[in-house]
Amino acid sequence: MLTKKQLDLLEFIHTRLQKDGVPPSFDEMKIALDLRSKSGIHRLITALEERGFIRRLAHRARAIEILRLPDSISGGSTETGTDRSASADAGPAAANTDRAIGSAMDLPVMGRIAAGVPIEAISQMASKVTVPSSMLTSSGSHYALEVRGDSMIDAGINNGDIVVIRETDTADDGDIVVALVQGHEATLKKIYRRNGAIELEAANPAYETRAYPSDQIEVQGRLVGLIRSY
Structure with a gap:
């Protein structure tokens, strides 16, 4: 009880x-x-x-x-x-945790994503990773990225993890997204819209929240899963 x-x-x-x-x-x-x-x-x-x-x-x-x-x-x-x-x-x-694990599928690992300061965006497939189908959403395309940096550690995302991303150009406040900054740098952060600007917030107090004009940020995907090797 x-x-x-x-x-x-x-x-x-x-x-x-x-x-x-x-x-x-x-x-x-x-x-x-x-x-x-x-x-x-x-x-x-x-x-x-x-x-x-x-x-x-x-x-x-x-x-x-x-x-x-x-x-x-x-x-x-x-x-x-x-x-x-x-x-x-x-x-x-x-x-x-309460979804049955069925088949697995391969996803392209499209390079690295910054969990720190933004890094140059990478759009070429570097390798593939096999993930359980239960990790993926029922609709939409997915891809994976290797995390570099520690800005999202309080969200359970560590340096070297592989994050699974659902392709989308929309996100709700508080979602963890792949954000393209000023057309050429990509980062993994929580997104918020405040006072007419877009804020990218880390999950690590060592990193400051950065605000950008809304036309300088493009959402390229939303976090749906994570793979870690020990």
Whole structure:
């Protein structure tokens, strides 16, 4: 039996993964549950682990694997059915915790994307990577990019990761996107539209948010998955 706070936290993590493909940070958990400090989140996570709903993975920052969900969240299916990591370290691929893994498909790796300052855009296929079909959205074309830099580490995206991108020229505020800056440099950032400008926001306090006139930014894709090698 879970307490209301424990259930609220588990549901918040699960819902956020399903919606955005990126898990919430501890600060976001604290705000969502209206707690005064992150120590309360740590206690709730420990309780969920002791009850067998989650498992923390060693040597990976804030890595949490969802093992099962209560009926009130899963709709009757208590097992997540996969071995994906639902955490800021596990990355967006964790969004598929309750989707069956079917076939796999090859995606072109279109060079590197900056998770730092923008780098020159690369549009030539460098290699291919095999991803599970369950990681991809049901419509649209997809491609992959190798991440260079640490500006998105608080979103669970590390240097050397492979991000899976759905091609699109639109995005909602807060989405993680491939943004083409001034027609020749590409970067991976959260996008926001404020005061008539477009802001590209890192997920690392060491990097400042950069604002550009709207005509200097083109969205070339939205993050839908992540692959990491250990």
